[in-house]
Amino acid sequence: MSYETLLTQDELDFIQSVHQNPLLNPRDVLSSLTVKGGTQVRDLLTRLAAHEHVTIQAQVADQKMSFPLRLVEDEFHAQHLQLGAPSIFEEGPVIRPWRLTLAEPVALEDVRARPGYLWITEVSFKGLLVDVRNNRRPPRQFSQWFSPTGYERIAVRATLERKTEEGFYAYRLSQRDVDETERLRQFILQQHRLAHPALHA
Structure with a gap:
């Protein structure tokens, strides 16, 4: 045969x-x-x-x-x-999560992939820095989708912490889904590789 x-x-x-x-x-x-x-x-x-x-x-x-x-x-x-995927920290006067400043802010999306008025400017594995647009009030909490270009969207849940001097809003992530948390960490790790290639050589 x-x-x-x-x-x-x-x-x-x-x-x-x-x-x-x-x-x-x-x-x-x-x-x-x-x-x-x-x-x-x-x-x-x-x-x-x-x-x-x-x-x-x-x-x-x-x-x-x-x-x-x-x-x-x-x-x-x-x-x-x-x-x-690791949690990445920066050491200095205070140890804090490494923050990725996005080249262009990314609008958070609803479940139907429609962009809203919350735009992410920085992301870490612990939190988000958000620009609230269209004269809207910042929500106390939200559950939306983060869709950076070239990556699969990631569900994010967050709670308002404070308003910054620059007029942005700091949100603390409260992820419940282990897979979504891992996907966010993978995204941050990939961006960290691009930002610090010598550390990953």
């Missing part, structure tokens, strides 16, 4: 290269974690990750990254340790 080849070797090589390209698969960049040091260390980390909030810290220049360590189950019900 002869079998017909569905894909050529060139097509298979291309699919493999796309799958392994971290720029095309940003969620996979930090996903795998190999633990050296024997089964005792791996077992300890696995037990901790199953019951506690575990992070791995990295310090580079004046920035600190905190990677969450999670226990995930694959399709064969085997458990693996996996790194999530």
Whole structure:
């Protein structure tokens, strides 16, 4: 019995290269974690990750990254340790989350992808700096969609903290969905790579 080849070797090589390209698969960049040091260390980390909030810290220049360590189950019900996208902090007189200043403000959208009067000017994994337009009052809370160019939209929930001297409004993120939180962190990490390529070389 002869079998017909569905894909050529060139097509298979291309699919493999796309799958392994971290720029095309940003969620996979930090996903795998190999633990050296024997089964005792791996077992300890696995037990901790199953019951506690575990992070791995990295310090580079004046920035600190905190990677969450999670226990995930694959399709064969085997458990693996996996790194999530990091929380990025800037050190100075006060340690604060790294803020991405957007080149152009991005309008928050409703569920039907219609832009509203809230425009994001800065984003961090903890909060947003928002420009409230059209002489509207800033809402106490909102649940909208953040759609930066070239990225899948991200659901954001936030609560008003204060008005800044520049007339913007600082909102504290209160994400409930773990996947949305991870997607926001992935977006911030990708932008951090672009802003600080030497740290990610």
